[in-house]
Amino acid sequence: MNFNNILFLDIETVSQFETYNHLPDDWKELWDLKAGIINRNREDENSETAYPRASIYAEFGKIICISCGCLQGTGENKKLVLKSYCGNDEKKLLQEFCDMLQKWSGEADKFLCAHNGKEFDYPYICRRLVINGIEIPEALKISGRKPWEIRHLDTMELWKFGDYKSFTSLKLLAKVLGIPSPKDDIDGSMVNSVYWVEKDLDRIVEYCQKDVITLAQVLLRFHCEALIKPENISIKYVQHQN
Template identity: 55%
Template structure:
């Protein structure tokens, strides 16, 4: 079925997130208590709330978006290309700019959003942060009242599950087993918090995020048994 979806109708995306504040001590006292309660089951007895706070970015209630990278296919004169761009910096600006992209260019029923583990992380995270920041949800993220087949989301991890709900496969592992050339990454997701707060190197995070968008598109192509993107087909805009 996925071979029937025109590639031009899909917006591929990835997000990078960090804790709301550089450290646990920077949280308001009430938020510190709530974090202790929220993280209790994940950290168990192995970590204190303070020690576990560097992972707070994975929860929308205690994290924020620092980058959304997107990519989409275009065909001109029979030549395929994959265009990649990013929204980064202030979270409210990121979310509003991303919403504008959806509104202006990906607002038709035929348009779909695609991310790796997007249904569990990227899509709900963006939606929650929009609500927290007082931004009205765009149609593509407002799922209230939609039937499952009306949700305009694709997830490469879900496609790889083939109905196995217990199975988790990272994007890096999936790319490896599908024979997709590994991009030259100098970081991984566990490093984003330190790169953002300690090194203050947002450009490095943006590059990492964009590489994941390209890899997600490559995985989608392999799932369709189509030719992978060549380096010259990938355009940064």
């Protein structure tokens, strides 16, 4: 595998509105229906208390950060270069990301890699692109394509080895494989609050970038490759869209 042909990515999402009470009436009605399904057998939750989970549904959430990483070089001296597209204007950050992705994937044998990407990151991005009226880049298209024509790697799927019964978090997988986890601040359940309450987007971007670092290290371990040294990890830029 040519690791230099892989774009590692991770997204962070939040609910479209700060709280349930900020929802317009027509959206409240739609969320009530959704919440009734996801709250089934949860007597302690209602539409309002479940609303922070709206972030994981593309119909009720939005993307606030996409962090990407590319490997350069080989062996002990390989480097990981990171860049992020983030901000409050989802359409602008998605367009910036798509412009980059279209250029990057112009050559043959380019792959995307995410953890649980096939169930979350890839479809979520595509749905939000459609909602925002942005054309889906070739690298993300799967409709009408044969399985071997879809260049989407998923470290969670690779770890399953054909087993479809379990979910393994990136944090757990890194621990099992002996990879030092750089995630030492927030976790996914806190992103909505950090964005809407603390208004700290930079903190979320840093968290997202740490996921990309861990993701790349995990794939390298799968192939018995040397890990990336901390001093060989660099951030190219953070593209803010306000």
